[in-house]
Amino acid sequence: LQARIHPHFLFNALNALYGAIPRSAGQARRAVLHLAEIFRYLLRAGEDLIPLGRELEIVGAYLEIEALRLGERLSWTVDVPPEALPTPIPMLSLQPLVENAVRHGVARVERPGDVRIAARIEGGVCRIEVSDTGPGLGDEARPQGVGLDNVRRRLALHFGPGARLELRRQGDRTVAAFAVPLTASAPAAAPGEKVQ
């Protein structure tokens, strides 16, 4: 991304856009902030590990923007205990799963859909799960896609073949899950910007 767009241009433009939106249009202004947050994250993205909590912030920003498009059709819950937040995960390993759940699960059906993001610490690993109420895996219109291949590759790179990405149908939900060890050390947040 950095090779194709100058970050200064991008963020100054988003800032000007923010200023050009009337103050009363709070939702639109917040969407600009979320977009900026996502772009900033993508510009940093390498093969690094990052705390689960940090990636969840980006997932939150992404879901807020999708909610602008999908309105009441999209709802989501995040069920992650505080002790799981520092768990190091490969950057952009959770977000593509959530993006898949929205694009192929919720956005493709007319009725309201739900995305659930959950994490549990058990047996020395952190198990992370994204599920949606969409039509499921059997649908050939739901390709496994470059996104998932990427996630698989990153998990294998950092944690070996043990950290496998599983896809399955469970009741009326489509589930994508992986588990990572608790012990790897994650880099600290970027200097300057601490997103609460």
Add this chain to the structure above:
Amino acid sequence: MKVLIADDEPLARQVLRELLEECPGVTVVGEAASGPEVLRQVERLAPDVVLLDIQMPQTDGLAVARRLRPQPLPMVIYVTAYEQHAVTAFETDAVDYLLKPVRPERLQAAIDRARARLEVLGATRQTAAEPPQRIAARLGEEIHLLDTGDVILFRAAEGGVEIVATSGRYRALHPLREIERRFPPPQFRRIHRAVLVNTAHLRSIAPLSSRRYLLRLTGGIEAVVSKRMASVIREAAQW
């Protein structure tokens, strides 16, 4: 708290002005669109804080901050589009470093930090202005009133505290601990458990070995201090 907004883009200034309106206790006193204008406005408006864009024409924000820096005010909060200057920015003693577009709660946090620092600065100034002009000292049966500026050092010794002044040696009427409280830094600094020096009378600092330094004070008085203390003294004397 008085805030100056510095950014070359009108919309960016407008955004900050709007966000600052939501911060209680903050007054936007002015705006500037270039480095030189920041320096002029600081002179004219004496703001407590400058929200300083790093990328500005002519003189960039970092250079402006360096020009401001010997003085404690205005404090600097950098505002920039992309995080590539953070390390340099903190070398100029910035209060915070914000990324555009700035989130309202993030700006509020920066303003809170600035206010906390301002309070500390205010308190330091008050105590610095407080040391008494004169101090009573005993010489034999007589009590002398010494000008504080004439005191070179206080030294705890057997039977009380000795005052070494430009006019001679005296006995203090109070214990060293109390004297230290009445004559606080930066003018007076404790260099040993038992010695409090007036940094205004510091004449030289010379290295003895890797760990120790020799301080020379007015009147040929010398004291050996640790390296750490030598740098504290140097700083106090504003070298």
